[in-house]
Amino acid sequence: MMLLVALALSAELVIAARVLTERAEAELDQELVHEGDKLRDYAERAVDPATGEPYREVRNLLAGYLAEAVPDADETLFSLVDGRPAHRARAEPPARLDTDPRFVSRIAGLSQPESGTVASAAGPARYAVFPVRLEGAPDTGALVVVEFAAPVEERVASTVRVLAVVSFVALTLAGLASWQVAGRVLAPIRTLRRTAETIRESDLDQRIVVTGTDDVAALAHTFNEMLDRLQSAFAGQRQLLDDASHELRTPITVIRGHLELISDKPAERSRTLALVLDELHRMNRLVDDLMLLAKAERPDFLDLSEVDVTDLVMEVLAKASALGDRQWTVSDAAEQTVLADGQRLTQALMQLAANAVRHTRPEDAISIGTTVVDGRLRLGVSDTGTGIAPEDCARIFDRFARTGHRGDRGRRGDGAGLGLAIVASIAHAHGGRVLLDSTPGKGSTFILDLPLVPADGHHHDTATAATGRSEARR
Ligand SMILES: Nc1ncnc2c1ncn2[C@@H]1O[C@H](COP(=O)(O)OP(=O)(O)OP(=O)(O)O)[C@@H](O)[C@H]1O
Ligand SMILES: [Mg+2]
Structure with a gap:
């Protein structure tokens, strides 16, 4: 220059x-x-x-x-x-x-x-x-x-000489001045860089002090926001790890306890082995579910294709009715072909059906249905079971959240508390959410409320689904 x-x-x-x-x-x-x-x-x-x-x-x-x-x-x-x-x-x-x-x-x-x-x-x-x-x-x-x-x-x-001297002096002064100005302009950026350098994964709570309202301040502000997101993402991951190791410790302890005390008597021995196998099976499921949850954060989580929602509901009903002897019905079946991940939706509905079975008795009814309301696709599972206390309604969607028998963790037949978290992840990945309507003693209705993305291709809702997804994730 x-x-x-x-x-x-x-x-x-x-x-x-x-x-x-x-x-x-x-x-x-x-x-x-x-x-x-x-x-x-x-x-x-x-x-x-x-x-x-x-x-x-x-x-x-x-x-x-x-x-x-x-x-x-x-x-x-x-x-x-x-x-x-x-x-x-x-x-x-x-x-x-x-x-x-x-x-x-x-x-x-x-x-x-x-x-x-x-x-x-x-x-x-x-x-x-x-x-x-x-x-x-x-x-x-x-x-x-x-x-x-x-x-x-x-x-x-001599005129030219004078001109040359004046030019040189002016040039030098201008150079010094711009050096100074550039230094002053760059100073906040330097601070930004230095702060960025000192921030490690372990101390993500450092923030840049924002002064003024110029572009650099805006940059610092954006940077701080990015740190906020990173921090909560890291915190979330750490929490997941903590939860996972905590949950895995129980079955491991149980298995070790059984194996250490394994007896020589064939009858007791086979009983212990059955118990151990059962625990291992639970662990296996836990690990699979955790993997699924971790994967749900990734952009390639969904494998979108044309899905006929009526077929989907009938298929889920057929599979779910094998879970238990209940009054299984189909409530509604909208005629609609959508762009979605049919396997993930089946997975979510199966989790809901399994929960419904667990919280109902044989004489209770469980219905599965799908409707289109206000340009949204709703996939729901209703039961006439125990229902959920209002104070638990939000909490049960968290990982490892269960109601009631808290002292009973790790017992046979209990879930890990990951099912609804998985359901919510699948709904979020589709740009939607999970609605819950439950009355204790009367029953519960879980609904996957998703943006309707018809499979005929040229529909603007594809974009809506994408933005909806990022909002739902937040
Ligand atoms: N249909 C339902 N009726 C009553 N309570 C329910 C129903 N579905 C879920 N819950 C409550 O919400 C809790 C969390 O459900 P979630 O599916 O996340 O975990 P889980 O079923 O206990 O374990 P997992 O699904 O991992 O096997 C359950 O422990 C239960 O207390
Ligand atoms: Mg469950």
Whole structure:
């Protein structure tokens, strides 16, 4: 950047020097032309003081003219008469050219005005020769005007020098100033970077102090928000790990206890083995469920395809009715083909059905159904079982959340408390949520409430589903 400015300034200096020189030369030429005009004037009006009449000889005319002429310091005038230097203006010139035979012989024979450049002891000079002829005069002559260019060049050079110095100083000052400004602008970013460097996974509670309202402040703010999200994501993962290891410890303890005390008697031995196998089976399920929950956070969790919801409901009913002897019915079956992950939806409905079975008795009814309401697809499982206390309704969707028999953990037949968490994850992944309506003693209805994404492709709800998903996850 500074280099560019420096280059531009140098180019400007070169151009300035050239323009100044050209102008100076033009001025010199102007002076020369002016001398010619003056001489013509003089020739027209002057009279020879010796005779009181107009000049009759070129020599005298030129002598008279030169006697009156007052040359500038860097100027000299002299006359040539019959090809030889005759008179010279009074002032002492920077260099004598009338004594330079080469120059004199070059201009001696001219019959037309001529101008040019000649080298002199005082550097290059511009000269002009004005041949003079008088009617009836016995001699011919010329007035020679010489403008020494050196002082002019010297002036240009010093002007350029001053310009260069001023430019350099300005450039340096501008450089320092922009360095300072850049430093001040970058300071908050540097702080940001330093803070970012110090933040480790272990201390995610550090935040950047936000001051002001500019872009940098906004950046810091965004950064802090990102840290908030990271922190809660890490906390969530740690919580999951804690929960998982806690839950896995129970069956491991049970298995170890049984195996340590295993007896030699075949009957007891096979009973212990059955127990151990049962615990292992539970552990296996737990691990599978945890894997599923972990996977639900990933974008490739769903495998979308065309799903006929009526088929889906009938299939779930067929599978679920094997879970227990209940009054199984289909409540509604909307005719609809949607874009969804049929396997995950089946999985969710099966979890709900399994819960329903667990909280009902054989004489109770369980119904599965699907409806389309206000552009939303609803898949529901209702039971006429025990129902859920209002204070538990939100909590049971958490991982490892169970109601009632809390001291009874790890007993046969109890779930791990992951089922509803899985149901909620599947609903969220589809951009929806789970609704619960339950009355203790009367029964419960769980509904997967999803955005309707018809499978005919060109429907705007695909986008809605995607945004809905991110909202549901939050
Ligand atoms: N249909 C229902 N009727 C009454 N209570 C229910 C019903 N469904 C769930 N619950 C309550 O919600 C709790 C959590 O259910 P969830 O499916 O998450 O876990 P779980 O069934 O205990 O274990 P898992 O599903 O992992 O085997 C259950 O322990 C139960 O107390
Ligand atoms: Mg369950």
